[in-house]
Amino acid sequence: MLTKVQIRECLDTFAEMFPDAHCELVHENPFELVIAVALSAQCTDALVNKVTKNLFKKYKKPEDYLAVSLEELQSDIKSIGLYRNKAKNIRSLCETLIEKYNGEVPREHEELTKLAGVGRKTANVVVSVAFGVPAIAVDTHVERVSKRLGICRWKDSVLEVEKTLMRKIPKDEWSQTHHRLIFFGRYHCKAQSPKCDICPLLHLCREGQKRMKKEKKHA
DNA sequence: CTCCCGATAT
DNA sequence: ATATCAGGAG
Known part of the structure; x- marks a missing residue:
């Protein structure tokens, strides 16, 4: 499990990678x-x-x-x-x-x-x-990223993931972080072929390090 | 837990 | 061929 400081680093990295992450579902009301x-x-x-x-x-x-x-x-x-x-x-x-x-x-x-x-x-x-109410919707991306990075535990239910994220992230950053987690999961930490080789968070990601070792063996 | 289910990526 | 995709209901 990541420390408070490590999670802060994750949030800052998400912000650098996806500064204007937003809801991509087109709607007018x-x-x-x-x-x-x-x-x-x-x-x-x-x-x-x-x-x-x-x-x-x-x-x-x-x-x-x-x-x-x-x-x-x-x-x-x-x-x-x-x-x-x-x-x-x-x-x-x-x-x-x-x-x-x-x-x-x-x-x-x-x-x-x-x-x-x-x-x-x-x-x-x-x-x-x-x-405009602060909230963190845990979808497949948020769950996967949170578990891979060690922000929450692998066995956590979706509700437990949401509670953990709300506990560890300042409330005024919930909505923004939520969208950045999705972008990070959708475009970088993808389900099938995550970009661990170029990931700025690899140094604190157990799962990513495991994957890189496997890749080395295979090569 | 299973079922619903077509489109797309790998 | 198979896994995955902004899940929810029974």
Whole structure:
């Protein structure tokens, strides 16, 4: 496990590598963000953006998603995968927004998680990106990077990872760090072929050092 | 824990 | 061919 000073070094390095990391899901309002994040489960941001480009032209309000057949909505998001669940969730989510929230996206985390297809991670993204509330959404990248670097433990659950990160990172840096962790994971510390050979944090990364040794043996 | 699932990288 | 992708629900 990394020390407080070592974690500070990680945060500073993330800042140098990705100074303007941000939410890459294209959206113009909280409603579009909720839809985009709900669609993004087990799918790349790039693909979500490709689909929402047309989707957000066709569907502007919650009512619009309820005006078409389930099959039509499925077909509109099919290329994203998990499309049956996601189409069902979006319809249910829109019904709830209309019935309980006057068609608006609620600002409270607890209310957000009551929406179909919106779990803890998605709610964190929405409160953080749409409403400016400090939060750390732990997705596959944040989890992988935190575990590889030793910011948290390998056996930690997603919730434990989030708690650890909140404990070890100053609150006013949560949202920024969250996006930098994602960029670091997405473009540098990748799942399949991490760039350990050029990583500025290799000296404090057990996992990276292990990988480099293996690579040497293979060569 | 399993299932949902197409697109893309390796 | 297989792993992975801004996860959530049952």
